[in-house]
Amino acid sequence: MCNHHKPTDSIPHGSALEHGEAHERDHHFRSRRSFLRNLGLFSGGAMLLGNTPVAALANNPLAWGLANANTNRALVLIRFKxxxxxxxxxxxxxxxxxxxxxxPSIHIPQSELLNLNGAFAMPNYMSGLSDMWQDGQMKVVNSVGYADQNLSHFRSTDIWATGSDSEVMDTSGWLGRLLEGQFPDFITDPPEAPPAIQIGGSGTYVFDDSMGNNMSVQVEDPEALYEIAQNGELYDPLSVPECYYGEQIAYLRTVANNTFRYAEVISQAYNSAENSNDYPNNLGRQLALVARLIKGGLDTKLYMVTLDGFDTHAGQANQHANLMNNLAESVKAFYEDLAAANRSEDVLCMSFSEFGRRIEQNASNGTDHGAASCMLLFGPALNGNGILGQNPDMHDVDDAGNLKFGTDFRQIYATVLEKWLCVDHSTVDEVMGQYFERMGGLGISCAPTPVFDLPAARIRHWAAPESREETAIYYVLPHGAEVQVEVFNMFGQPVGKLFRGWQPAGQHRQAFRASAVRLAAGYYVYRITVQGQAYSGKIAFAR
Incomplete structure (x- = not known):
């Protein structure tokens, strides 16, 4: 029997629970969720049905594919965990x-500062970024955050990943929603190259679509991605015992193939390029792999790497210095490596973290959970250095004594979507869920052609269980159209044709009963085809 614990979704403003029981519960739940997501049991991911996408077994419409991406631009998120x-x-x-x-114990002495613009400086252990600053390849946005800051790692990470308001519980990521528009039939007809790659980003929703599919290749350890790149192996979901246990093993192997599906194309890109210089460990090894994939021609446009260890409640001075030194040396090596292949102008890096730290140090020579902080951006595409946003005001603080935010982090997201990834203005607002004022001064500008070629119109669709053996599939048509609704098992075999014909505009429902076709408990895939464009999602049955 399992014991279920409710996560600590929120820590009240001004509370001292950061060091207490709630803080420990928060970390425990986050670790448990990360473990489950690594198994694919939270997100499910896209499914490799047998060794062939469902599209090859059905009427395959014109796939969008990453061949529709018209530029070589890439966005690399650097998560400060x-x-x-x-x-x-x-x-x-x-x-x-x-x-x-x-x-008094953890400030950076003035003699150890590198001047940026007279009003701000960075520690000299970040000197690896000095040349990038001088060359106009680094910008800082100060006082970034959101209203009603949540001081829980778990909840604030979700807010930053989904782009939701602090009181809204969402499970789709801001980039997952973008990719969902690009690949509406992702589960049954995945693109030839991974839409996104994330390293060490488990437990976040950044690349999850509205139905919980993680649309990235996700590995916790960069060594795992190196293994994929070097060896390119797939699990075989068909070579299993013919029993219920075998069905479960097949399912787990199929979920695992969400990562390994792209082993061959990742391996090809990896082996087509080399790193031109040395990288430090930790973040450096992650960025070295990203650089090699970009230089090798992988058509992935979105990456996320992770630098862990920023929960500096005690002994912050050395710990934070080591982390920021690793950041500086890693980013420096990354852009030098890209420049050697004339690719540095194609890549924008952007940091983010779930929150900042408190203004005052604590009794353990560390800092506790705070609110607003800075975001760092890197790359020649910034067209100059600069410090943007509202100056941190240590005298005018919020009710918990933390720095107030002046720039909503979603303003930066929206600006990057529109000005770097070249997504249409109205589509950006749709992806973000509302309008956010674009951030001026970043220096980035849209390419002559879009990075993503999104469908002009998309339909909403979802599945809802109505009993242990029946699930209803819903979809909303913006206009009358020819529609086909089918269900497949995890091996890509059709197990049910629910509807085929013309339907008027509006919401429609198709019921699917597992008992009617004697299906085993487990996961299945539905596919809705509307005038040649397919949309897919997952359904599950229990006995």
């Missing part, structure tokens, strides 16, 4: 006395 201390990343020299007084 644990809550980065913005005040010790970009030091407010303009109010250094207040900063020093609040942090």
């Amino acid at each position: 644990g809550g980065n201390d913005g005040l010790n990343t970009i030091i407010p020299v303009f109010d250094y006395g207040t900063y020093q007084a609040a942090r």
Whole structure:
């Protein structure tokens, strides 16, 4: 029997629970969820049905595919996992006395600062970024956050990943929704190259679509991705015992193929290029792999790498210094490597973290969970250096004594979608769920042709269980159309044709009963084809 615990979704403003039981529960639940997502049991992912996509077994419409991506641009997210201390990343020299007084043991001495613009500096252990700053390849956005900051790692990570308001519980990621528009039939007709690759990003919804499919190749350890790139092996979901246990093994292997499906194309790109210089460990090994895949011609446009260890409640000074030194040296090596292949202008890097840290140090020479922090952007595409956003004000704080935010993080997301990935203005608002003012001063501009070629119109569809043996498939047609609704098992075999014919505009429902066709418990895939464009999703039956 399993014991279920409710996660600590929120820690009240001003609470001291960061060091207490709630803080430990929060970390425990996050670790448990990460474990489940690594198995594919949370997101499910796209399914390799047998060794052939369902599309090859059915009437295959024109696939969108990443061949529709018209430029070589890529976006690399650098996740600072644990809550980065913005005040010790970009030091407010303009109010250094207040900063020093609040942090008597962990402030960065003025003699160890590298000046940026007179008002701000960075620690000298970040000197690897000095040339990028001088060459106009680095920008900082200060005071980034959101209204009603949640101080839970778990909940705030979800907010940053989904782009939701703090009181809204969403499970689709901001980039997952973008990819969902690009690949509406992702489950049954996946593209030839992975839409996204994330390393060490488990437990986040960044690349999850509205139905919980993780649309990325996801590995917790970069060594696993190296193994895929070097050896390119697939699990065989067909070579299993002919029994219920075998069915479950087949399912788990099929889920695992969500990662290994792309082994061959990843391996081809990896072996088509080499890194031109040395990288440090940790973040460096992740970025070295990303650089090699980009240089090798992989058509993936979205990457996420992870630098862990920012939950600096104790002994922050050395720990944070090591992390930021690793960031600086890794990013420097990454862009030098890309430049050697004339690819540096095609790649934009952007950091994010679930929250900042408190202004004052604590009794353990660390800092507790805070609110607003800075975001860092890197790349020649920025067309100049600069420090943007509202200056952190250590005197005008929120009710919990934390820095107030001046720039909503979703403004930066929306700007990057429109100005870097070249997504249509109205589609950006649709992806983000509402309008956010675009961030001025980033220096990025849209390419002559879109990075993503999104369908002009999409239909909403979902499945809802109505009993242990019956699931209803719903879809909304914007206009009358020819429609076909089918169900497949995990091996790509059709197990039910629910409807074929013309239907008027509006919401429609098709019922599917597992007992009617004597199906075993497990996962299945439905596919709705509307005038040649297919949409797919997952359904499950229990006995």
